[in-house]
Amino acid sequence: MTMRPFTVLAAFAAMSVALPAAAQEVTIEDVKFLSRDGKTQVKGYLYKPADAPEKLPAVVMLHGRGGAYSSLAKGKYDASTLSARHKMWGQLLAKAGYAALMVDDFGPMGYPDGFGRFTYNDRPEALNEVTMRPLHAYGALRFLQSRADIIGTRVALLGWSNGGSATLAAMADDKPGDMRKIGFSVGIPIYPGCGLKNAFAKGYKPYNPVRVFMGSGDEEVSSALCERFVGRSKAKGGDITIRVFKDATHSYDTPIKSRQSVPANAAAKASTETEVLAILAEHLKQ
Template identity: 55%
Template sequence: MKRAIFAAAAVLLGVSGPALARQDPPAASTPVRTAQAAERVTFRSMDEPRTELVGYLFRPAGGASRDGAPAVVLMHGRGGVYSSQANGVYAASTLTRRLRFWAEYWTERGFYVLIVDSFGPRGYPTGFAAGTYSTRPPEVNEVTIRPLDAYGAMRFLRSLDGVADDRIGLMGFSNGASATLAALADDKPGDMRRLGFRAGVALYPGCGLQNRFARGYRPYAPVQVFVGTADEEVSPESCRRLVDRARAAGEPVELTVYEGAVHGFDDPSRSRQAVPANAAATADVRRRVGAFFEAQLAPR
């Protein structure tokens, strides 16, 4: 095992012109494919109590190359990593369809994937309902704490022999997308362009980020943000403002806005993909993020 040394990020955080994506005729939704084996692992967050987190590790189809394979850390939304049908069984077998889809999407492209469970180890395995934001405990804060979970996950991946430790991306959904934006903010100690994530993808994040970046959002690596105009949980306009200001300052942030798509539009369930705007947005985002990470996480 490699023993890569990573400098801890002590304090963490908070995307011009946004592109309004043209809605082509919806593509048929891609079903969740045959489940790959996920390895349950544990690792430490980089938060102050060094919380022991649970993760689910997926290895690339066909194995890693001799020079190592890229990796993606996946950060779940407010509902946590487990299906609403888990019935108290919190394991790889009850991961949400969305997270399993994206894990398999990336492994089929030759990536390692680590799904991070930020909530279960802190006593909230079922996550949080919509509309509960103001009452959530500080130990799951997406601006100050969950980014430290992402860095703990990156450090764990760097300890694996098969991972190219300078080719790790970060992808999040909803609350986890906000954590992704916060994690990639350029307010970290050390040379994060060398030590940090190579790129980030944020799907339907809350972009207010607790006003942490009121003076401007400056990511240390390229970031792509995706949101729908019919999102019922977060404000597309908030993301427009964040991205517009960042891009005006020359920062590498891009925003794509999907007309008519709702929160969680990429959920592979039949009910969600039966909505034409969601299906069109899902097909487009899969294409875009695949090309983005393949380019950004390529060997230098």
Template identity: 35%
Template sequence: MSLNSCLRPLFLAVPLCLVLMFFPACRNAGLQTGAGPPSVRDSGKNIATSAPQRVSFASRDQDPLTGKQVVIQALLFKPPGADYRRMPAVVALHGCGGMYSTVVSRRDSLSIRHLMMADLLVSEGYIVLFPDSFRSRGFEEICTVENRKRRLTQRHRLQDAQGALAWLQRRDDVLPERVAVLGWSHGGSAVLATINAKQPAVADWLDRKPPIPYFRAGVAFYPGCNDSLKARGGYTLAAPVTLFIGGSDDWTAPGPCVDLAAKLSAAGEAATITVYPDTHHGFDGPSSQPRRRLEVPNGVNPGKGVTVAANPAARDDAYAKLKRYLRAHLGH
């Protein structure tokens, strides 16, 4: 069996929870496979989530010109009953395209992918906060900007996530010690930065006296993992994390994520990863034809574009695993 056929993890003798769906060679090698879960709504047409509240909070990021904390606009979704009792919560971090729809008539509404996730999480009984890291700073998207030219970094996203956590913890309807952070792509990379206990901002939070609860768990959909894998200060988890990525992702390569999860797992840390073979970036999006995005410069093959394609089977499996994961870690 070639190394590429199983994304290189088979020779790693570590307790890594690596799931390769629909892949006979890897299945025969003893890797876990998943049964088909119930289907989710795949178009967003029947989403039952009530209208969100438009809120704002202070990021831990400071405006370099004024020295004041950056104010982040956000959307807050609440399940029934949140006005009467405290509930666990999830902070959801958008990707490089921003959190809103690209359809002009819906530009102030969440994208279908994000609406589907809001619906899933609210139906599970979680309060959900979507911080808008981009429009709050005057950006619409950064997918088409080369990494080295981006003015918005993972440091900013981390500080936004921490500001979101602090804001949620002050609310009367949130269980302050039961908040998870979830993200997609650029936001998934932000999740990895946000739960790296070696990051100074994270270490400062964890060292507070008296202690203040930090994120209880992290979830990253197709993140870029290179920065975390090669972090100069090292990488250890401040909270358990699970990753979902496509084996054919040519935007954020799966290999570094497999390596990161293996490294953490070998060190006894709570990191798991699910890799879906023959699956591309954005697999959890609404069903549509695969798209080749030539305007994106930061893929596995710079200058040659990237592929975005939905995979309903992978999405359904990831959603089912996500629900079990959050129930286990948020206790809901």
């Protein structure tokens, strides 16, 4: 089931997240925090508008299989060598009035360069997107909630590809406590794999809204599988939707020529940015 564009919400977002011109400069802070596995020190890069108010809503961002950094990093792993996509989203979200925490959870595990295609079965269990990466996401959430400059009850989770799968798993209503109040306000998986190691074969229901974005021309993950996954979840009462962009490929939002020279990708990128800002405005700026 393909969702119509968030036309009304997009208009709302355009009004609600605008900042004065002076607030458009962005700062980036190197941070470290403890995963909820209780042992892994995870790296992160916190984007914020330079002239931010005292407290901001926030977005935790999870990278895909390729890791947090550019393929041109050449052993230098810091904010300057983050991938073009991650830099773009960090800047976009900060300029829209959010603190955006780009998480690097592959680097601390010894895999800062990530993994190539066709390596899924060769990746270590420590990087499992269903059982382990959600723990890093919740470590990021706890870290943000501990900061005086963050509105701890208004934090979203956004992930791409393998990070999108981790976002789905993290948002599952299978955790103790009232996650609607203490968890993420909304989950936004972008071109996730929806197999999730068959962990939700008996059904999936998120504890808070989930909004999935994909391309029908994705060469790495199946949009049809995700549409079925979303349909089954909705049948169980899940607040989950999927937006499928015709002919858009994997990594369609990456701001590089090889991706943006595909017309379907350029259109999908623009729509995703607008619609994600609308979703965040709806759920984080109440």
